[in-house]
Amino acid sequence: MEAEERVADHESRDTIDILGIETSCDETAAAVVADGKAIKSSVVASQTKLHEKYGGVVPEIASRAHIEKIYPVIAEAMEQAGTDKDDIDAIAVANQPGLTIALVVGVTAAKTLSFVWEKPLIAIDHLHAHLQSAMMSEDNLERPAVALIVSGGHTCLYDYRSPLEPRLLGSTIDDAAGEAFDKVATILKLPYPGGPSIEKAAADGNPEAIQFPRSMLGPRSLDFSFSGIKTAVLYYCRGQDMKGEDKVDSMSRQEIADIAASFQAAVVDVLVKKTQRAAGRIGAKTILLGGGVAANSNLRAALQEMCDSADPPKKLRVAPKQYCTDNAVMVASLAYYKFKAGLFADLTLEPKASSM
Numbered sequence: 558m559e560a561e562e563r564v565a566d567h568e569s570r571d572t573i574d575i576l577g578i579e580t581s582c583d584e585t586a587a588a589v590v591a592d593g594k595a596i597k598s599s600v601v602a603s604q605t606k607l608h609e610k611y612g613g614v615v616p617e618i619a620s621r622a623h624i625e626k627i628y629p630v631i632a633e634a635m636e637q638a639g640t641d642k643d644d645i646d647a648i649a650v651a652n653q654p655g656l657t658i659a660l661v662v663g664v665t666a667a668k669t670l671s672f673v674w675e676k677p678l679i680a681i682d683h684l685h686a687h688l689q690s691a692m693m694s695e696d697n698l699e700r701p702a703v704a705l706i707v708s709g710g711h712t713c714l715y716d717y718r719s720p721l722e723p724r725l726l727g728s729t730i731d732d733a734a735g736e737a738f739d740k741v742a743t744i745l746k747l748p749y750p751g752g753p754s755i756e757k758a759a760a761d762g763n764p765e766a767i768q769f770p771r772s773m774l775g776p777r778s779l780d781f782s783f784s785g786i787k788t789a790v791l792y793y794c795r796g797q798d799m800k801g802e803d804k805v806d807s808m809s810r811q812e813i814a815d816i817a818a819s820f821q822a823a824v825v826d827v828l829v830k831k832t833q834r835a836a837g838r839i840g841a842k843t844i845l846l847g848g849g850v851a852a853n854s855n856l857r858a859a860l861q862e863m864c865d866s867a868d869p870p871k872k873l874r875v876a877p878k879q880y881c882t883d884n885a886v887m888v889a890s891l892a893y894y895k896f897k898a899g900l901f902a903d904l905t906l907e908p909k910a911s912s913m
């Protein structure tokens with residue numbers, strides 16, 4: 558069936574129901590979303606337990622777990638939605654960026670279903686999908702809008718013009734913010750995944766106890782760098798020459814909490830200041846926030862404060878917490894706009910490690 562015929566085919570029905578698939582890192586996820594907004598189902602199989610003992614995601618283990626889970630997860634999403642394949646208008650899949658041996662599992666499943674069910678296939682950029690999760694709550698977005706996406710693999714600022722037109726303003730030149738949270742948690746011997754552990758430990762700490770560096774990369778840059786702060790925490794715990802003993806084992810709970818709180822405050826500070834800088838650059842009226850690190854309450858509160866104290870105040874739109882980390886709702890939601898625009902992929906679709 559040609560793309561135009563497929564669009565015409567669904568027009569006899571009320572809503573456009575899209576099955577979304579997500580396997581870019583360590584969550585196997587599927588969801589059915591109607592018209593980009595109404596969540597009919599969302600299933601996420603997390604692999605946290607499998608990667609825990611390695612302190613990070615092991616690509617081969619992730620890939621194998623996706624292979625095991627992908628069809629049960631899709632079947633459950635279809636069942637929860639009370640949806641039959643005939644009610645599905647398109648299959649959407651995140652095909653970039655991410656771990657290619659993880660992405661390929663979702664892409665292969667999506668291509669297979671597209672072929673067998675004779676449904677159009679839609680390719681989704683995982684980062685643009687994270688942006689979409691901040692967009693699901695309301696319709697009227699006041700523009701210009703700056704979007705901050707902070708995840709385990711990426712830290713990006715966008716000039717958000719529409720769901721299909723996010724323009725990249727800046728990104729990290731080394732570690733992503735989430736990666737820094739994960740690495741610092743490993744240094745502090747806190748449980749995996751690092752972000753939530755640091756947030757929990759930081760709740761009892763003093764954010765001003767240690768002045769960790771805040772890398773701004775010059776007065777005009779909209780890029781980020783988080784490798785310096787990670788090294789600063791490492792040196793703080795092991796000594797400048799890394800020859801000293803690892804002091805973490807002998808630290809009190811309070812000392813660990815102070816390091817976690819001071820690290821978190823420095824990262825949040827940089828994220829907020831860069832977002833403010835980007836907002837000034839494009840005259841933003843709205844700030845959007847998404848990605849795994851957007852689940853962090855301190856970041857949410859600091860951005861809210863920045864928006865409230867601006868003159869005139871800016872509106873902050875944040876993804877609901879359960880849709881900050883990887884999920885397929887954001888994939889199926891964004892796919893609705895691609896469906897409406899007739900932007901379909903074909904069976905030659907491949908996974909790609911980067912967005913470019």
Ligand code: KG4
Pocket residue numbers: 582707708709710711734735736738739750751752753756848849850851852853854881882883
């Ligand atoms: O978006 P996501 O689920 O996966 C990627 O696309 O990378 O983000 C995962 C990242 C991890 O680095 C995790 O530690 C971080 O998000 N994260 C957090 C919090 N919850 C998850 N970072 C800080 N505070 C949190 N509460």
Ligand code: ZN
Pocket residue numbers: 683687708709848849882883
């Ligand atoms: Zn993600």
